[in-house]
Amino acid sequence: MNVLVMTDIHANLEALEAVLADAGAWDELWFLGDAVGYGPDPVACVERLLELRPTHWLAGNHDWAALGRLDISDFNPDARRAAEWTRRQLSPTLVEALLACEPRADVPELDLCLVHGSPRHPIWEYVLNAGVAHENFEAFEASLCLFGHTHVPAIYSEGVDGTLRLPFPPDEAQFTEPDARWMVNPGGVGQPRDGDPRASYLLFDTETRALRLRRVAYPLERTQEKILDAGLPPRLAARLAYGW
Ligand code: ZN
Secondary structure, three states: OEEEEEOOOOOOHHHHHHHHHHHOOOOEEEEOOOOOOOOOOHHHHHHHHHHHOOOEEOOOHHHHHHHOOOOOOOOOHHHHHHHHHHHHHOOHHHHHHHHOOOOEEEEHHHOEEEEOOOOOOOOOOOOOOHHHHHHHHHHOOOOEEEEOOOOOOEEEEEEOOEEEEEOOOOOOEEOOOOOOEEEEEOOOOOOOOOOOOOEEEEEEEOOOOEEEEEEEOOOHHHHHHHHHHOOOOHHHHHHHHHOO
16 A cells, blocks of 8 residues: 655645645555644645545644644744634634544554654654654554654664664665664655755555655745735745745
């Protein structure tokens, strides 16, 4: 089965459509959370997800913020303004769709754990280094965990050499070694933060356990224009161009 794995769309419709066009045909879509927040198209993005019917559709902290399920006093001012603006855009139907999502899904039949942030703190924690990854390997059973939230593509492995951060190979990474476990982040669709502005996502073959990282350019000037037209903080438009 071919799976399209996406996370952190952040109401960026142009990036979402570019990913869908690039990915081609897939059997299942798994979405790891943060459909909304920051970007100018929360309604169109949630409606598009409803059409696409993800097999797994997780909640992220920005989704919960827009729903009022999370205290946003810790958000930076730009994120807070965007969350309040997003809350005003969502219809009751879309609110209901987002309320149905949880931030973690365990899929033992595929030996997988899916989370937005981290296995031990699915809504909040950022896994940005091997130390934090190491502590999180204890918080799930499966051999592979797919996570989002940082908007940075990453592979962490845990095995005889301890916990390591590994580079993505140019073609595909395969996760079949019997004594190792992995945590893998597809990077962000709608607001990448690794210095590369292109949308980032994964294709996963559940039979071979092979993962391919894909990057795809999208017309981000259009998204920037919409952010400014909506009266959202200009910094949210600027950051899309430098992938941060
Ligand atoms: Zn996010």
